[in-house]
Amino acid sequence: MEVVILPDPAAIASLAADAVGALLAGRPTAVLGLATGSSPVAIYDELAARYAAGTLSFAAARAFTLDEYVGLPADHPETYRNVIDAVFVSRVDFAPGAVQGPDGLAADIPAACAAYEAAIADAGGVDLQILGIGTDGHIGFNEPGSSLASRTRIKTLARQTRIDNARFFDDDIDAVPTHCLTQGLATIMDARHxxxxxxxxxxxxxxxxxxxxxxxxxxxATILQHHRHVTVLLDEDAAHRLQLADYYREAYRGKPKWQGI
Incomplete structure (x- = not known):
């Protein structure tokens, strides 16, 4: 696990976008994993800016989103399919149908989850997965107590998650769905970076x-300690409880530039 502590979200976004850009330069058909939430937004802004500047293209790439609320109407602005489209997909040049997400309106939820796992596998797996982290340590919607071997499935949202997400629903926790579909921890661990x-x-x-x-x-999220290539990008506030913060800073300062992240 590489920990990189940077001064602000703009620096984090630039470094993450560099990693995406390097991946696509070497493999234009790469598969990305896209997370919603507040933390990745600056990354999507930076990627969209690079696309607008003509330095980056997603035309041959594919992407899979992490999760989706169960039961929200397809035209609801807070479905994660609509959110990721608004903050990122509609701003770049993904081909139609190149970005897929779990089906939160499926009549047969287990079958929809199995089909989503199969679609990721058929695409060759995720090359680079962008993640945020919840205040309770969840990634995707894998709440505390989730199986470390879990795959895409339906989950009940923790009350803390619904409290955190109420800001997207006019601060009305009752408007936040109680269930979601999410990639499992083992699914996330299959991503190459x-x-x-x-x-x-x-x-x-x-x-x-x-x-x-x-x-x-x-x-x-601690399952990521077992991942073969995980990069944790933090601002100073998020890093302030780390006992080895000075070492992480020293290690990154001394890292050869050609290695990237």
Whole structure:
């Protein structure tokens, strides 16, 4: 696990976009994993800006989103399909149908989850997965207590997650769905490179467990300690509880530039 502590979200977005750009330069048909939430938005802004400047194209790429609410109408602005389209997909040049997400309106939920797993596998798997992290340590919607071997499935949202997400529903927790479909922890672990972004002091406890705590279903993101290539991008506030923060800074300063992240 590589931990990179940067001064602000703009620096985080630039470094993450560099990784996406390097991937697409070497493999234009690469498969991206896209997370919603507040933390990745600056990355999507930077990628869209590079596309607008003519330095980056997604025309041959594919992407899969992490999760989706169950039961929200297809035209609801807070479905994750609509959110990712608004903040990123509609701003670049993905081909029609190149971005897929779980079907939160499926009549047969288990079959829809199995089909989503199959679609990711058929695409060759995810090359670079962008992640955020919840204040309770969830990634995707894998809430505390999730199986570390889990695959795409339906999950009940924790009350804390619904409280955190109420800001997207006019601060009305009752308007936040109680269930979601999410890629499982084992599904996420199959990605070849994971780039996790955490911004702000409210993420510091989860980051502390992610990076320096024991692997535990209590803090689901800790499974990433077993990933072969995971990069954690933090601002100073999110990193302030890390005991080895000075070492992480020193290691990154001394890293050869050609390695990237």
């Amino acid at each position: 994971v780039v996790l972004v955490a911004i702000g002091e409210n993420k510091a406890e989860a980051v502390e467990h992610l990076v320096e705590g024991p692997v535990s279903a209590r803090w689901p």
